[in-house]
Amino acid sequence: xxxxxxxxxxxxxxxxxxxxxxxxxxxxxxxxxxxxxxxxxxxxxxxxxxxxxxxxxxxxxxxxxxxxxxxxxxxxxxxxxxxxxxxxxxxxxxxxxxxxxxxxxxxxxxxxxxxxxxxxxxxxxxxxxxxxxxxxxxxxxxxxxxxxxxxxxxxxxxxxxxxxxxxxxxxxxxxxxxxxxxxxxxxxxxxxxxxxxxxxxxxxxxxxxxxxxxxxxxxxxxxxxxxxxxxxxxxxxxxxxxxxxxxxxxxxxxxxxxxxxxxxxxxxxxxxxxxxxxxxxxxxxxxxxxxxxxxxxxxxxxxxxxxxxxxxxxxxxxxxxxxxxxxxxxxxxxxxxxxxxxxxxxxxxxxxxxxxxxxxxxxxxxxxxxxxxxxxxxxxxxxxxxxxxxxxxxxxxxxxxxxxxxxxxxxxxxxxxxxxxxxxxxxxxxxxxxxxxxxxxxxxxxxxxxxxxxxxxxxxxxxxxxxxxxxxxxxxxxxxxx
Numbered sequence: 317x318x319x320x321x322x323x324x325x326x327x328x329x330x331x332x333x334x335x336x337x338x339x340x341x342x343x344x345x346x347x348x349x350x351x352x353x354x355x356x357x358x359x360x361x362x363x364x365x366x367x368x369x370x371x372x373x374x375x376x377x378x379x380x381x382x383x384x385x386x387x388x389x390x391x392x393x394x395x396x397x398x399x400x401x402x403x404x405x406x407x408x409x410x411x412x413x414x415x416x417x418x419x420x421x422x423x424x425x426x427x428x429x430x431x432x433x434x435x436x437x438x439x440x441x442x443x444x445x446x447x448x449x450x451x452x453x454x455x456x457x458x459x460x461x462x463x464x465x466x467x468x469x470x471x472x473x474x475x476x477x478x479x480x481x482x483x484x485x486x487x488x489x490x491x492x493x494x495x496x497x498x499x500x501x502x503x504x505x506x507x508x509x510x511x512x513x514x515x516x517x518x519x520x521x522x523x524x525x526x527x528x529x530x531x532x533x534x535x536x537x538x539x540x541x542x543x544x545x546x547x548x549x550x551x552x553x554x555x556x557x558x559x560x561x562x563x564x565x566x567x568x569x570x571x572x573x574x575x576x577x578x579x580x581x582x583x584x585x586x587x588x589x590x591x592x593x594x595x596x597x598x599x600x601x602x603x604x605x606x607x608x609x610x611x612x613x614x615x616x617x618x619x620x621x622x623x624x625x626x627x628x629x630x631x632x633x634x635x636x637x638x639x640x641x642x643x644x645x646x647x648x649x650x651x652x653x654x655x656x657x658x659x660x661x662x663x664x665x666x667x668x669x670x671x672x673x674x675x676x677x678x679x680x681x682x683x684x685x686x687x688x689x690x691x692x693x694x695x696x697x698x699x700x701x702x703x704x705x706x707x708x709x710x711x712x713x714x715x716x717x718x719x720x721x722x723x724x725x726x727x728x729x730x731x732x733x734x735x736x737x738x739x740x741x742x743x744x745x746x747x748x749x750x751x752x753x754x755x756x757x758x759x760x761x762x763x764x765x766x767x768x769x770x771x772x773x774x775x776x777x778x779x780x781x782x783x784x785x786x787x788x789x790x791x792x793x794x795x796x797x798x
Contacts, residue, residue, distance in 0.1 A: 323415045324460050328525065332454070333467025335447045335518030338405070338511035342412075342440050345507060347573030348480060349432060349494075353416075355731070357497050358423035362736075366728020372433035373724075380441050384708070385545065387446045394527045397446035399451075401519035402705060404442035408515075409508035411435040416504025419431055421497065438546050443515045448712075450691045456786045458779050461690045462623050465683050466616055473612040473679070475514065479507055480605035485597045492587070494577065548700070549708060554692045554776050559715050561771030563638065564686050566716045568764035569594060569682065571730075572643070574756055580604060582742045583650070583658035583750055594737040600664045607668045611675035619680050621697035623687075632684035633773030635677040640765035651702055652698020672706030681768065684710065693775045730756045 355362035390396040401534035418424045424432070451464050487499035487506075487579050491637065540776050549555070582585045586600030614767040646667050649655045696702070734752040736745065 318401075318570065322457075324455060324463065328454070328522070329463060329467045331521035332447075332450065332464060333471040334521075335443075335515050336468040336472035337475035337514035338408070338440065339444050340472035340477075341479050341507045341511050341514075342436070343472065344476030344479045344575070345412075345416075345503075346579055347570060347675060347724070348476075349483065350415075350502075351574050351575045351728060352494060353500055354423060354429070355728075356495060356606065357500070358418075360423045360429075361732070363728045363732035365424065365429075366725040368430050368433065368544060369728070370722060370725035371431055375434050376437035376441065379438060381550075383438075383441050384445050387449060387690070391530055391533050393529050394523070396530055397450055398519055398523060398527055400442050400446040401515055404439050405512040405515040408436065408443060408734075409512040411439055411512060412508040413501075413504045416507075416638055417501040419775055421501075434722075437599065440511075445672060447515070447518065448686075450522070452693045453526070456694070458619070459623070459780055462620060462683070462687050465687045466619055466788065469679060469683050469686075470612060470616050471514075474609065475510065475607040477605040477612070479503070480608075482506065483604065484602040484605070489597065491603075494581070507759045514578075520565070539639075545702075549696060551697050552692055552699075555689075556777055557771055558685065558688055558692070558712075561632070561768045561773075561775070562712065563719045564679055564764045564767035564771070565632075565685060566719030567723045567726070568761055568768065570676070570719060571726045571757070571764075572678075572723070573731065574724040575753075576728040578727075578736070578753065579757075582656070582736065582740070583743055584663065585685075585742050588659040588662060588742070589661060589664045591661070594683070598661070603668070604671075607671050608675055611672045612674040615679040615683070616673065618676070619683050623684065624709075627779055628684045629690045629773050629775040629778075632681050632688070633769040635681040635684065636765050636769035636772070639674050639678040639681060640762055642670050642677070642760060644758050646670050647758055648675055649756060651751065680770075685772055688772075688775050688777070691782045694782065695777060698785055698789065699791035726760060730760075731771075777787075 345422070346369070351362065351365050354360045354365045387396055387400055390399055392399055411432065416434055418428075448468070451461055451468075454464065455461060468563065483499070483503055487503040488494050488496065489499075493499070496573075550559075580601060584600070586604055589600030591598060591603075619631070622635075626634065650658075656666060689708055691709070692708055696708070730753060734749045735755060736749055738751070
């Protein structure tokens with residue numbers, strides 16, 4: 317049984333979800349700005365930065381299962397997760413500041429940048445893995461788990477969108493503002509404070525519910541046993557199917573987000589589009605995160621009904637295909653000469669229209685996949701007698717980090733292949749360069765999206781199977797107590 321029976325209180329949904337703001341701040345920084353900052357502003361080679369991102373993620377991903385395993389085995393009067401949520405946020409904030417304010421305001425060495433990135437990601441894992449592992453502990457209800465993930469994704473996206481709006485309007489404003497270095501340190505400081513506050517506030521708000529001594533005391537830590545249990549958890553059939561689809565979905569997401577600033581500036585030239593009726597700070601580029609915010613609210617409205625009508629696996633598959641079609645349609649029309657002139661109000665409005673719906677279904681895909689993972693916990697418990705929320709969600713992070721690392725590295729290679737020059741003026745970039753970026757991006761996005769739809773649509777645990785498993789487990793526990 318979950319810690320909360322029946323419908324979850326709205327207060328708990330909001331407080332639990334708010335902790336994901338830290339993840340949104342990190343994701344926005346890493347996927348939207350980091351590659352652009354270190355390559356176009358600090359002058360590092362884009363391909364090299366992409367490879368450093370990949371290396372950092374791979375190192376971090378190998379450590380994540382240990383963090384999940386240790387979280388599962390933490391035994392304190394505050395429960396298994398809270399000690400991590402209290403210990404990690406402040407060091408995370410300090411490392412985040414360092415990432416955006418390198419010593420001497422010059423690009424660090426490749427090894428130095430790798431060390432900073434690894435530090436940020438490990439500390440974020442120490443916040444996010446225990447936090448998301450609370451979902452199957454709080455409730456065993458199929459739909460309520462989806463609800464918790466809705467609030468987590470909404471909070472994470474709003475945190476990322478807020479940082480994007482502030483980046484475009486306060487920290488790096490104006491035409492070519494992203495190409496100047498002065499605002500990035502302040503961006504890092506504000507984001508660091510927001511991440512620490514979100515994690516600590518969420519932990520404190522859930523303290524009374526989750527601060528309980530675990531039912532069983534784990535055996536002493538043994539590294540060999542740890543890897544044995546982690547390997548057993550990752551061998552679960554449903555997890556392997558999830559990992560195959562999730563890997564493709566996360567690679568696509570990492571590539572799409574990390575290339576977005578290049579596309580927005582060099583293809584759509586959003587920073588050169590103004591609105592006569594709007595305040596001076598609002599232009600096409602600063603409006604872009606607001607459009608993403610609208611898409612996330614749209615997701616919040618449709619994901620529950622989709623899961624109710626189609627189930628989580630079919631919702632993921634359908635959403636992946638819709639996101640591919642709507643996300644790539646503007647680029648196809650642009651290359652075919654059927655798109656309004658760029659930059660223009662008509663071009664920007666039409667691009668935003670496609671973006672709202674493409675991103676909405678892209679987020680539905682991600683929520684569906686992540687929510688599926690919660691059902692694997694009980695399937696594994698039924699087979700082994702053990703719960704391993706932390707191991708499975710660290711496995712999700714392993715898949716996600718490896719994949720987004722490949723996605724960011726892929727963006728670096730796309731930019732390097734296109735021969736886009738550092739600090740190039742968007743109005744003067746050769747159309748052959750633009751075409752190379754678009755075509756290589758579209759091919760990769762299509763292949764990855766179809767792979768994600770194929771595997772996630774074949775996830776083997778249905779709602780009916782999950783509910784039958786929960787009922788059998790609870791009946792067995794009642795019988796044992798009697």
